[in-house]
Every structure is written in structure tokens, then in C-alpha cells.
Amino acid sequence: MGGMSTDPRTQATPDETYDVIVIGGGPVGENAADRASRTGLSVAVVEAELVGGECSYWACMPSKALLRPGAALAAARAVPGVRADPELDPAPILARRDEMVSHWDDSGQVQWLDGAGISLVRGLGRLVGEKLVEVGPEDPDADVDDLPETRLLAARHAVIVATGSVPVLPDTPGLAETDPWSSREATSVQDVPPSIVILGGGVVGVEMATAFRDLGSQVTLLSRGRLLGRSEPFASEAVAAGLKTIGVDVRLGVSVTGASSLPDGGARLAYDGPRGKGSVAAAQVLVATGRVPRTADLGVDVVGLEPGKALAVDDQLEVQGVDGGWLFACGDVTGRVATTHQGKYQGRVVGDVVAARFGRAKPGEAAAAGADGETPEPWSRYAATADHGAKTQVVFSRPEVASVGLTEAEARKAGLTVKAVSYKLGSVSGAVLVAEGYEGTAQIVVDTDRQVVVGATFVGPDAAEMLHAATIAIVGQVPLARLWHAVPAYPTISEVWLRLLETYGL
Ligand SMILES: Cc1cc2nc3c(=O)[nH]c(=O)nc-3n(C[C@H](O)[C@H](O)[C@H](O)COP(=O)(O)OP(=O)(O)OC[C@H]3O[C@@H](n4cnc5c(N)ncnc54)[C@H](O)[C@@H]3O)c2cc1C
DSSP, X not given: OOOOOOOGGGGSOOSEEEEEEEEOOSHHHHHXXXXXXXXXXXXXXXXXXXXXXXXXXHSHHHHHHHHHHHHHHHHHHTSTTOOSOOOOOHHHHHHXXXXXXXXXXXXXXXXXXXXXXXXXXXXEEEEEETTEEEEEOSSTTSOGGGSOOOEEEEEEEEEEEOOOEEEOOOOOTTTGGGOOBOHHHHHTOSXXXXXXXXXXXSHHHHHHHHHHHHTTOEEEEEESSSTTTXXXXXXXXXXXXXXXXXXXXXXXXXXXXXXXXXXXXXXXXXXXXXXXXXXXXESEEEEOSOEEESOTTTTGGGGXXXXXXXXXXXXXXXXXXXXXXXXXXXXXXXXXXXSHHHHHHHHHHHHHHHHHHHSSOOTTHHHHTTTTSOOOOTTSTTOOTHHHHOOEEEEOSSSEEEEEEOOHHHHHHTTOOEEEEEEEGGGSHHHHHHSTTOOOEEEEEEETTTTEEEEEEEEETTGGGGHHHHHHHHHTTOBHHHHTTSOOOXXXXXXXXXXXXXXXXX
């Protein structure tokens, strides 16, 4: 372990002691706490803001609430027989979004913690020594009258860090002075700006471009590279085309060089683009250029780690570089996943590891969870194995992009011999029924040596719902010859599986 702090706080008597302390009560921390408590361990969750985390109030839930009406309208318009030409109405869309985030009130989730017998400690948690967490006001300079007093918590067995991530603001000259939004202000928008320029063509940029266009803004999307740069290139192209169809001004290969505020309250961004210098003005700027693990204010230096960096973990989610088997991490803060579902999977794994190693588990479970230094079996409940080759992601753009496992390029880079086969979804009867002129593509990446699927991407309306079959094929390492016997129902879009296998040569 790196040098421990000689901070006098570590000599102090703890105010409270729990078996396990979870720092961060987002979706991932909640899952870790729930599983960790199942063998009788006492568990506390330390939360600085709202129980439920970014996902519940400023990320997944509000963004999907904003996007669903546009998708529903597009689906209705794609079939003849829908009578009047329906339109989107921003006020009820925003009202439903407010409902979906429980009006930024976490009492429902707090009730759930109570019901699960988990203690909630409000405040910002910081590591101050081995198994020691100091909890204080979120902003150390804030007026502390209404805030909890600083308390020292001790963990008998383990501390699990699930502090998530924070958005990055690029140091572009003038940008900070334009008062740009991050995804928080965008997903909690009350007054829709007449125009918005979005920096960043990743998932958040693409989804917010769609949502704000649906809400009636003029939208310009600036992206340094292709959109959704980690997806299959055909997915990037389809999403760029989809955005242009709904009227988003998409500018690719653009690098923002400066920003200035306009007298009327908006901002102008200057950039270098493929055709030289350019600029764009809008009433609002949204920065969606990525997120970093939240460890800057966590006190990780006391255990010899570098603040601001991801907490590197093994498959049991034990933090690397810290001895003693007491510090774990899961979710965005690990830098290995950036989705709620994959983080919750890690939360389940780490919670089970901690419950088995330190609680009243069944005989043999502690050893199976690696208590005696053995490495748990790769596909046991004590290993986050799916993080490596079976991560899933859905982008709720129009068209949707759903993917699992490796892209063709990633598979080749990993040294696999692969063949990618794709098929137009619009040629499948199920898709023709869903929408006139359904446009979409499905692709599987097959490891030709092992004859198993190692990656899949679906692009098209409602493509998200097709993803799980591919996930099961990949996680189960189902040989293609056996997959042939998984007969898709007629007339569903899933019949594309049959077409893909035929195209592959079965
Ligand atoms: C706009 C947007 C849309 C997204 N949409 C999706 C989607 O549709 N599907 C999907 O799977 N993912 C989506 N994501 C990603 C998803 O939000 C994250 O992967 C997920 O929230 C990570 O969960 P977490 O619990 O690790 O972190 P968070 O949700 O960030 O929760 C961390 C919690 O820890 C608390 N905290 C942090 N530091 C401390 C501390 N020191 N002491 C006490 N508490 C602390 C925070 O207040 C927060 O409540 C989206 C992200 C964004 C930005």
C-alpha cells in the first residue's frame, strides 16, 4: 500500500462503525449496498446529493423521458392510418420528465434503503485512513448551519467506492465565460432555448441533439470525429443521417478554438473545420465532451492513489494498488464502464464478494469469492467477467443504436479471426409491418475459429429491444450451429437472426 496518512483524524474514535461503508448512493452504490447486506452485514451508504445518483435525476431517466415522445411520434408517422398529423408539445414532455425524476426528490429511494435495512449518511465522504471515512458538508466552504456535522465512520471490513463521474469542461479560451450547460442543465431544462450548439458527438451529444430538436430548438452539433466514435462506422453514419433528417446541423471534423459571449446572452463558438475556419452562434452552449471518474475530492491520496484518476479494479472490483483487501470500487468511478446497467452488474458482483467474504455466507462461499486469495471462477457471481467482451450499450437516438461485445475493429485488434455479416432490417417482414420504409441494419461479428458471436450491433427504430438475444448468444458462447435452432417467431424483426446466419453461410 502507498504511504498512509498521519492525519490526526485517523487516530480519532469513530462516531459510528459499520461492517461495510459504500461511498456514493447512485444506482451502482445502491446495488452494491443491497447485495452486501444480504449475509447479515451492517451497511451504510454515504450520499452527498440525491440517493439515486446522476442516472435517476440528471442522466438516464430524464434524457429517455425527453426522447420517448419523439420516437413514439416517428413510429406513429411511419404507418398509414394515423389520422391527424400529431405534433410534439414541449410542456407535457417536460412535465412527464419531471415525474420521471420524482421532481428531484429522493424520498422514494431513501424509503427503499430503509426497507432494505441500509443506513443512509448524508454528506460528502472522504477516505481519511484504512477503512475510515470522514463525512462532511459537500462544499467545505459552505455555510454549515443546515449541513451535517463532520462525522468519522469506520468500516469493520470493507469500503466500496461508487462515486460515479463528473463532466469535463474543455479549457477552450472563453468557453467557461459563456456559462455553458453540462448534461445536468440539459436534462433538467425548464425553458427550452430557441437555439443550442452542442459540443461533442458522443452518446450524450447525439441524444441531446435529438431531444432539443424535438423540443423545438435549432440545434447545431459539433464533433471532432465521427459521431459515436466507438460504435461501428455504419452506426455513426446512420445516426448522422438521422439527425440531419430531423433538421440538426451536424458539423463533423470540427475542433473548437474559442468562444465568446454575445450581447443578447447567447454565445459564438469559433472552430477549425474540414473547410477551414468557421463559427456558429446559439442562445445556449451545451458541453458534452466526456466525463471523468469522480475521485478528485475523495481522499484517495491517503491510500497512495492519485486523485482525479479512475480506481483500477480487478474482476472482484477490488481496487488495485491498495493492500489488505478492504477497498473496492464499482461503476463509472472505475473507468471501465460508463453505463448504469453495467455498473449495477459490478455493484451486484462486488456486493456478493463482500457479503461472502465477510458475512454469514453458506459454507464454501467465502473461498469461492476469493477470501483465501484464490481467484474466483470467471463466470461465477464473484467475477465481473462480462465487462471484458460482453458490455451492452443502447443509444436512444433516431435511429437507435444497440450494441454488445466487440466491434469488428476491436475484435481484430484483440487478435481474433473474425467475419462480420450484416443484413438490412428493412428486408425482414417484421420490420416492414412496424414501419413503411423501415431503415436499419443488423450486424454480427463472428469468431470464425470458435464459431461463436463476439459482437453485435443493431441500428434502427426500436433496435434496443433486439439486443438481449445477442447478449445471451455472446455471454453463453452459443455455437452458430446451435444458434441455428433458436427459431425466431414470424413476423418479428428478430427474424434477422435467421437471415444473418444464412448470410454467414449456414
Ligand atoms: C445525459 C446522460 C444520459 C445517460 N443515459 C444513460 C442511459 O440511458 N443508460 C445507461 O445505462 N447509462 C446512461 N448514462 C450513464 C449513467 O448515468 C452512468 O453510467 C451511471 O449514472 C453511473 O452510476 P454510478 O452509480 O456509478 O454513478 P452516479 O450515478 O454518478 O452516482 C454517484 C453518486 O455518488 C455521489 N457521490 C459522489 N462523490 C461522493 C462522495 N465523495 N461522497 C458521497 N457521495 C458522493 C453522487 O452525489 C452520486 O449520487 C447517461 C449519462 C448521462 C450523462
